[in-house]
Amino acid sequence: MEEFFMKIYLRSMNRSIEVSKEEHDNYYRDINAYRRTQQNHGRCTCPKADYRYCDMDCWTCKYHRAGDTVSLDCPKTNEEGDEESMLDKMVDEAADTAAIAADQLLLEALIKRMDELAPGIFHAFELRQDGLSDTEIAQELDIPRTTLLSRMKKVTTILTEEFF
Incomplete structure (x- = not known):
């Protein structure tokens, strides 16, 4: 073959x-x-x-x-009839990155301060965010419910005054 x-x-x-x-x-x-x-x-x-x-x-x-490749600043008509470019739709990543970094620093400061005011209270707020009731959170942390509520109120009040 x-x-x-x-x-x-x-x-x-x-x-x-x-x-x-x-x-x-x-x-x-x-x-x-x-x-x-x-x-x-x-x-x-x-x-x-x-x-x-x-x-x-x-x-x-x-x-x-x-x-069919076009420049980012080439205008196109949107659904409402307005002209806009892809450049207009782009997000300023530098500004977003700075905002994210600032939020991260604020969050770290809040958590650190929460731990100083009432050790372990951040976990209680996490459990509340997960949908657990105050009674269930108190049982998990092995403290009375009223103690939990007073600590959470104290931390919230102090953090609001200091950070906001």
Whole structure:
């Protein structure tokens, strides 16, 4: 049985090599799928005669085009008929990061102060957040319910005065 050979072009070596049909198909499978995607978006204008030269390095290819890729500041019309750009929708990450860091520092300070005022009380607030009743929290902490409530009220009052 005669084996059928095909050629693969290697642009980096500027030459073609002979391979089996199976190796050829495996080599070009992903390349062809990628090229078709780029063509569908208008980013590749490679003629069919030159498909064999495609190696998915579009940025250095002479057939590369901008296609449907637009700038972030390119205006588009939204549902209400107003013009806006993607740049307008982007969140200022620096401001968000600073706010998150500030919130984190505040939370750490609050928890530290809570622990100074009444050791273990933060856990009681966590349990309340989880939906446990005051009676269940008091049982878990092994203290009377009225003691729990007075400690929580004391901590809340002091923290409100000091931090807010």
